[in-house]
Amino acid sequence: MADEILLDFSPLFRVYQNGKLERLPREVFVPPSLxxxxxxxxxxxxxxxxxxxxxxxxxxxxxxxxxxxPLLVYYHGGGFxxxxxxxxxxxxxxxxxxxxxxxxxxxxxxxxxxxxxxxIAFEDSWRALNWIAEAEEEWINExxxxxxxxxxxxxxxxxxxxxxxxxxxSDKPDGFNLQGIFLNCPAFGGVDPIGCETAEEFKKKAEYSxxxxxxICPSMRDRNEGWVxxxxxxxxSGLGCQKVLVYVAxxxxxxxxxxxxxxxxxxxxxxxxxxxxxxxGEGHVFSVITPDNxxxxxxxxxxxxxxxx
Numbered sequence: 001m002a003d004e005i006l007l008d009f010s011p012l013f014r015v016y017q018n019g020k021l022e023r024l025p026r027e028v029f030v031p032p033s034l035x036x037x038x039x040x041x042x043x044x045x046x047x048x049x050x051x052x053x054x055x056x057x058x059x060x061x062x063x064x065x066x067x068x069x070p071l072l073v074y075y076h077g078g079g080f081x082x083x084x085x086x087x088x089x090x091x092x093x094x095x096x097x098x099x100x101x102x103x104x105x106x107x108x109x110x111x112x113x114x115x116x117x118x119x120i121a122f123e124d125s126w127r128a129l130n131w132i133a134e135a136e137e138e139w140i141n142e143x144x145x146x147x148x149x150x151x152x153x154x155x156x157x158x159x160x161x162x163x164x165x166x167x168x169x170s171d172k173p174d175g176f177n178l179q180g181i182f183l184n185c186p187a188f189g190g191v192d193p194i195g196c197e198t199a200e201e202f203k204k205k206a207e208y209s210x211x212x213x214x215x216i217c218p219s220m221r222d223r224n225e226g227w228v229x230x231x232x233x234x235x236x237s238g239l240g241c242q243k244v245l246v247y248v249a250x251x252x253x254x255x256x257x258x259x260x261x262x263x264x265x266x267x268x269x270x271x272x273x274x275x276x277x278x279x280x281g282e283g284h285v286f287s288v289i290t291p292d293n294x295x296x297x298x299x300x301x302x303x304x305x306x307x308x309x
Contacts, residue, residue: 009212012079021114023082030091032056037292038099043139044086047131051111053124056085057139058098058105068145070179070307072097072105073129075164077155077285078112079187080121080216085109089288096291101304104144106132110160118217122227125160126167133175146176150307151241154285155254158186162239162261163227169240180243180272182303185285188257189213190229191222195256205253230261237269244272245306247287247299250280277302 007015014022032042039061047053063069074097076083076090083090085107098105110124129151135141151161165181189209196202213223226233244265248258255278262276279286279295287296 007211007215009081009208009215012082012212025078025082027082027084028088029084029086030088031086035095038095040095040098042091042095045137047108047128051124053111053127054085054109055128056091056094056107056109057137058094058107059139059143060098060102060104062102063104063143065142069143070101070103070148070150071132071140071144071146071176072101072103072150072152072307073132073161074105074107075110075125075151075153075157075160076107077153077157077185077187077288079212080113080118080156082112093288093291096296097300097303100297100300101307103150103307104139106140113216117219119227121156121160122163122167125164129164129168130173130175133173135175148307149176149178150180150182151178152182152184152303153186154184154288155187158183159188159227162186162230165240166227166233166235166238167240169238170235172240178241180241180245180306182306183244183246183258183261184287184299185247185249185252185254186258186261187254188229188261189223190231190257190260191224194260196253197256202253231264236265239265239270239272242272243306244274245303246274246276248276248278249282249284249286250278251282252284254284275306 004017005014006017011024032044034041041059042056044056076085094105094107108125108128110121153161161181168178224232230236246258248255265274287299290296
Protein backbone atom coordinates (compact mmCIF):
# COMPACT_ATOMS: atom_id res chain seq x y z
CA MET A 1 0.00 0.00 0.00
CA ALA A 2 1.11 3.57 -0.71
CA ASP A 3 1.06 4.57 2.96
CA GLU A 4 3.27 1.66 4.07
CA ILE A 5 6.69 2.56 5.42
CA LEU A 6 9.50 1.78 3.01
CA LEU A 7 12.42 3.08 5.11
CA ASP A 8 12.26 3.91 8.80
CA PHE A 9 15.00 6.21 10.04
CA SER A 10 13.31 7.14 13.31
CA PRO A 11 13.73 9.44 15.16
CA LEU A 12 14.77 11.52 12.11
CA PHE A 13 12.42 10.60 9.26
CA ARG A 14 10.42 7.92 7.44
CA VAL A 15 10.03 7.22 3.74
CA TYR A 16 6.77 5.70 2.47
CA GLN A 17 6.06 3.43 -0.49
CA ASN A 18 4.51 6.33 -2.40
CA GLY A 19 7.74 8.32 -2.05
CA LYS A 20 6.48 10.64 0.69
CA LEU A 21 9.16 11.80 3.13
CA GLU A 22 8.01 12.45 6.69
CA ARG A 23 10.44 14.42 8.84
CA LEU A 24 9.65 13.37 12.39
CA PRO A 25 10.89 16.42 14.35
CA ARG A 26 8.09 18.91 13.66
CA GLU A 27 9.36 21.75 11.47
CA VAL A 28 8.86 25.02 13.36
CA PHE A 29 10.06 28.41 12.14
CA VAL A 30 11.03 30.93 14.83
CA PRO A 31 11.33 34.47 13.47
CA PRO A 32 14.42 36.62 14.08
CA SER A 33 14.10 38.90 17.07
CA LEU A 34 15.58 41.05 19.78
CA UNK A 35 15.88 38.29 22.37
CA UNK A 36 14.72 39.53 25.79
CA UNK A 37 16.75 36.94 27.71
CA UNK A 38 20.13 37.72 26.13
CA UNK A 39 19.77 41.06 24.35
CA UNK A 40 20.96 39.45 21.11
CA UNK A 41 19.51 40.80 17.85
CA UNK A 42 18.99 38.61 14.79
CA UNK A 43 17.84 38.96 11.21
CA UNK A 44 17.50 36.69 8.18
CA UNK A 45 19.37 37.19 4.92
CA UNK A 46 19.28 35.58 1.48
CA UNK A 47 22.62 34.32 0.19
CA UNK A 48 21.52 32.70 -3.07
CA UNK A 49 17.74 32.98 -3.45
CA UNK A 50 17.78 31.00 -6.70
CA UNK A 51 18.68 27.88 -4.69
CA UNK A 52 16.96 28.90 -1.43
CA UNK A 53 20.25 29.32 0.43
CA UNK A 54 19.90 31.66 3.38
CA UNK A 55 21.18 32.39 6.89
CA UNK A 56 20.35 34.04 10.19
CA UNK A 57 22.80 36.65 11.49
CA UNK A 58 23.18 37.44 15.20
CA UNK A 59 24.60 40.51 16.95
CA UNK A 60 25.56 40.56 20.65
CA UNK A 61 24.02 43.29 22.82
CA UNK A 62 27.19 45.40 23.04
CA UNK A 63 28.03 45.34 19.31
CA UNK A 64 29.95 48.52 18.47
CA UNK A 65 30.95 49.71 15.00
CA UNK A 66 34.20 51.13 16.44
CA UNK A 67 35.42 47.72 17.66
CA UNK A 68 34.84 44.79 15.35
CA UNK A 69 34.17 41.35 16.80
CA PRO A 70 35.16 37.78 15.88
CA LEU A 71 32.83 36.06 13.43
CA LEU A 72 31.42 32.58 14.05
CA VAL A 73 29.96 30.74 11.06
CA TYR A 74 27.65 28.05 12.45
CA TYR A 75 26.25 24.92 10.77
CA HIS A 76 23.25 23.25 12.41
CA GLY A 77 22.93 19.52 13.00
CA GLY A 78 20.14 17.10 12.15
CA GLY A 79 21.74 14.28 10.20
CA PHE A 80 21.85 16.44 7.03
CA UNK A 81 18.12 15.79 6.72
CA UNK A 82 16.19 17.62 9.48
CA UNK A 83 16.33 20.91 11.43
CA UNK A 84 17.20 24.39 10.18
CA UNK A 85 18.94 27.60 11.18
CA UNK A 86 15.48 28.94 12.05
CA UNK A 87 14.29 26.21 14.44
CA UNK A 88 13.59 26.89 18.14
CA UNK A 89 16.60 24.84 19.30
CA UNK A 90 19.11 26.63 17.10
CA UNK A 91 17.67 30.10 17.60
CA UNK A 92 17.89 29.74 21.39
CA UNK A 93 21.33 28.10 21.23
CA UNK A 94 22.80 30.84 19.02
CA UNK A 95 21.29 33.59 21.18
CA UNK A 96 23.05 32.20 24.27
CA UNK A 97 26.27 31.47 22.41
CA UNK A 98 26.50 34.92 20.82
CA UNK A 99 25.77 36.71 24.10
CA UNK A 100 28.35 34.73 26.06
CA UNK A 101 31.11 34.70 23.42
CA UNK A 102 30.50 38.30 22.28
CA UNK A 103 30.74 37.39 18.60
CA UNK A 104 28.85 38.06 15.41
CA UNK A 105 27.37 34.77 14.20
CA UNK A 106 26.04 33.60 10.84
CA UNK A 107 23.93 30.45 11.11
CA UNK A 108 23.79 28.88 7.64
CA UNK A 109 20.56 27.31 6.38
CA UNK A 110 22.01 24.83 3.88
CA UNK A 111 19.77 22.59 1.77
CA UNK A 112 18.82 19.17 3.16
CA UNK A 113 18.96 15.60 1.89
CA UNK A 114 17.42 13.53 0.39
CA UNK A 115 15.94 16.18 -1.91
CA UNK A 116 19.45 17.65 -2.08
CA UNK A 117 21.86 14.77 -1.36
CA UNK A 118 25.40 15.27 -0.16
CA UNK A 119 27.70 16.89 -1.13
CA ILE A 120 25.14 19.73 -1.67
CA ALA A 121 25.21 20.69 2.03
CA PHE A 122 29.00 21.12 1.77
CA GLU A 123 28.70 23.12 -1.46
CA ASP A 124 26.06 25.39 0.10
CA SER A 125 28.21 25.89 3.19
CA TRP A 126 31.25 26.78 1.10
CA ARG A 127 29.21 29.20 -0.98
CA ALA A 128 27.90 30.83 2.19
CA LEU A 129 31.44 31.26 3.53
CA ASN A 130 32.56 32.99 0.36
CA TRP A 131 29.46 35.22 0.46
CA ILE A 132 30.41 36.19 4.02
CA ALA A 133 33.98 36.97 2.89
CA GLU A 134 32.63 39.51 0.39
CA ALA A 135 31.44 41.54 3.43
CA GLU A 136 28.68 43.23 1.46
CA GLU A 137 26.04 42.45 4.10
CA GLU A 138 25.60 45.41 6.48
CA TRP A 139 26.07 43.70 9.85
CA ILE A 140 29.04 41.66 8.64
CA ASN A 141 30.69 44.70 7.09
CA GLU A 142 30.15 46.95 10.10
CA UNK A 143 30.59 44.63 13.07
CA UNK A 144 32.61 41.51 12.06
CA UNK A 145 36.38 41.14 11.92
CA UNK A 146 37.11 38.83 8.99
CA UNK A 147 40.64 38.31 10.27
CA UNK A 148 39.07 36.44 13.22
CA UNK A 149 36.76 33.85 11.66
CA UNK A 150 35.69 30.62 13.36
CA UNK A 151 33.57 27.74 12.09
CA UNK A 152 31.39 25.65 14.36
CA UNK A 153 28.63 23.10 14.32
CA UNK A 154 27.01 20.20 16.09
CA UNK A 155 26.55 16.63 14.86
CA UNK A 156 26.22 16.87 11.04
CA UNK A 157 27.09 20.56 11.37
CA UNK A 158 30.36 19.60 13.02
CA UNK A 159 31.12 17.36 10.06
CA UNK A 160 30.42 20.30 7.77
CA UNK A 161 32.66 22.66 9.78
CA UNK A 162 35.56 20.20 9.55
CA UNK A 163 35.15 19.66 5.82
CA UNK A 164 34.90 23.39 5.10
CA UNK A 165 38.12 23.91 7.09
CA UNK A 166 39.79 21.21 4.97
CA UNK A 167 38.74 23.11 1.85
CA UNK A 168 40.02 26.38 3.30
CA UNK A 169 43.39 24.66 3.75
CA SER A 170 43.52 23.41 0.17
CA ASP A 171 41.92 26.33 -1.68
CA LYS A 172 43.30 29.18 0.50
CA PRO A 173 40.51 31.65 -0.34
CA ASP A 174 40.98 35.39 0.05
CA GLY A 175 38.86 37.70 2.16
CA PHE A 176 39.03 36.09 5.59
CA ASN A 177 41.39 34.39 8.03
CA LEU A 178 40.12 31.15 9.58
CA GLN A 179 41.41 30.93 13.14
CA GLY A 180 39.74 27.80 14.46
CA ILE A 181 36.85 25.34 14.38
CA PHE A 182 34.52 24.03 17.07
CA LEU A 183 32.98 20.56 16.66
CA ASN A 184 30.17 19.56 19.03
CA CYS A 185 29.56 15.77 18.94
CA PRO A 186 30.66 15.59 15.27
CA ALA A 187 28.98 12.97 13.08
CA PHE A 188 31.93 11.09 11.64
CA GLY A 189 31.96 7.43 10.67
CA GLY A 190 34.03 4.62 9.26
CA VAL A 191 33.82 1.07 7.93
CA ASP A 192 35.67 -0.53 10.84
CA PRO A 193 34.06 -0.16 14.29
CA ILE A 194 36.01 1.60 17.03
CA GLY A 195 35.54 2.00 20.79
CA CYS A 196 31.92 1.54 21.88
CA GLU A 197 31.01 0.60 18.29
CA THR A 198 32.56 -2.84 18.85
CA ALA A 199 29.99 -3.72 21.53
CA GLU A 200 27.27 -6.22 20.63
CA GLU A 201 24.49 -3.75 21.42
CA PHE A 202 25.92 -1.33 18.85
CA LYS A 203 25.23 -3.59 15.85
CA LYS A 204 21.76 -2.19 15.16
CA LYS A 205 23.06 1.36 15.44
CA ALA A 206 25.84 0.48 12.99
CA GLU A 207 23.34 -0.87 10.48
CA TYR A 208 21.21 2.25 10.91
CA SER A 209 24.24 4.50 10.45
CA UNK A 210 25.42 2.73 7.30
CA UNK A 211 21.99 2.90 5.67
CA UNK A 212 21.57 6.55 6.67
CA UNK A 213 24.92 7.63 5.18
CA UNK A 214 24.07 5.80 1.95
CA UNK A 215 20.64 7.42 1.81
CA ILE A 216 21.87 10.98 2.29
CA CYS A 217 24.80 10.45 -0.10
CA PRO A 218 23.98 7.81 -2.75
CA SER A 219 27.27 8.54 -4.54
CA MET A 220 29.34 7.54 -1.49
CA ARG A 221 31.67 4.60 -2.08
CA ASP A 222 31.80 3.65 1.61
CA ARG A 223 32.18 5.29 5.02
CA ASN A 224 35.97 5.42 4.68
CA GLU A 225 35.79 8.35 2.29
CA GLY A 226 37.78 11.18 3.84
CA TRP A 227 34.83 13.52 4.34
CA VAL A 228 33.15 10.89 6.55
CA UNK A 229 36.26 9.36 8.13
CA UNK A 230 38.98 12.02 8.61
CA UNK A 231 41.48 9.30 9.52
CA UNK A 232 41.37 8.18 5.87
CA UNK A 233 41.73 11.68 4.42
CA UNK A 234 45.17 12.37 2.86
CA UNK A 235 44.43 16.12 3.11
CA UNK A 236 43.91 16.06 6.89
CA SER A 237 47.30 17.61 7.72
CA GLY A 238 46.30 20.63 5.63
CA LEU A 239 43.35 21.57 7.85
CA GLY A 240 43.08 25.32 7.30
CA CYS A 241 43.12 26.66 10.86
CA GLN A 242 45.41 26.82 13.88
CA LYS A 243 43.20 25.47 16.66
CA VAL A 244 40.35 23.01 17.13
CA LEU A 245 37.95 22.41 20.03
CA VAL A 246 35.99 19.15 20.11
CA TYR A 247 33.24 18.23 22.57
CA VAL A 248 31.95 14.70 23.02
CA ALA A 249 29.16 13.42 25.28
CA UNK A 250 29.59 10.42 27.57
CA UNK A 251 26.28 8.81 26.59
CA UNK A 252 26.65 9.49 22.85
CA UNK A 253 27.33 6.59 20.49
CA UNK A 254 29.44 9.02 18.41
CA UNK A 255 31.73 9.74 21.38
CA UNK A 256 34.63 7.59 20.21
CA UNK A 257 34.54 9.11 16.74
CA UNK A 258 35.28 12.48 18.38
CA UNK A 259 38.20 11.01 20.31
CA UNK A 260 39.45 9.28 17.16
CA UNK A 261 39.36 12.63 15.35
CA UNK A 262 41.47 14.08 18.16
CA UNK A 263 43.95 11.22 17.76
CA UNK A 264 44.34 11.31 13.98
CA UNK A 265 44.52 15.10 13.76
CA UNK A 266 47.16 15.21 16.50
CA UNK A 267 49.36 12.67 14.70
CA UNK A 268 48.95 13.54 11.00
CA UNK A 269 51.47 16.39 10.79
CA UNK A 270 48.99 19.24 11.22
CA UNK A 271 50.74 22.07 13.06
CA UNK A 272 47.83 23.40 15.12
CA UNK A 273 46.47 22.65 18.59
CA UNK A 274 43.44 20.48 19.36
CA UNK A 275 41.57 19.97 22.62
CA UNK A 276 38.92 17.28 23.11
CA UNK A 277 36.60 17.44 26.12
CA UNK A 278 34.22 14.69 27.22
CA UNK A 279 31.18 15.59 29.32
CA UNK A 280 30.10 12.60 31.39
CA GLY A 281 26.46 11.67 31.74
CA GLU A 282 25.24 13.73 28.78
CA GLY A 283 23.73 12.74 25.46
CA HIS A 284 24.22 13.84 21.87
CA VAL A 285 24.49 17.65 21.36
CA PHE A 286 23.26 18.28 24.90
CA SER A 287 24.23 21.95 24.87
CA VAL A 288 22.05 22.66 21.84
CA ILE A 289 19.05 21.14 23.57
CA THR A 290 19.66 22.90 26.91
CA PRO A 291 22.04 25.85 26.43
CA ASP A 292 20.79 27.49 29.63
CA ASN A 293 21.35 24.68 32.14
CA UNK A 294 24.69 24.37 33.92
CA UNK A 295 26.40 21.91 31.55
CA UNK A 296 25.25 23.93 28.55
CA UNK A 297 26.42 27.17 30.16
CA UNK A 298 29.81 25.65 31.00
CA UNK A 299 30.29 24.47 27.43
CA UNK A 300 29.36 27.84 25.96
CA UNK A 301 31.77 29.56 28.37
CA UNK A 302 34.54 27.25 27.16
CA UNK A 303 33.71 28.06 23.55
CA UNK A 304 33.76 31.78 24.38
CA UNK A 305 37.24 31.36 25.83
CA UNK A 306 38.35 29.35 22.78
CA UNK A 307 37.25 32.17 20.45
CA UNK A 308 38.47 35.13 22.48
CA UNK A 309 41.87 33.90 23.72
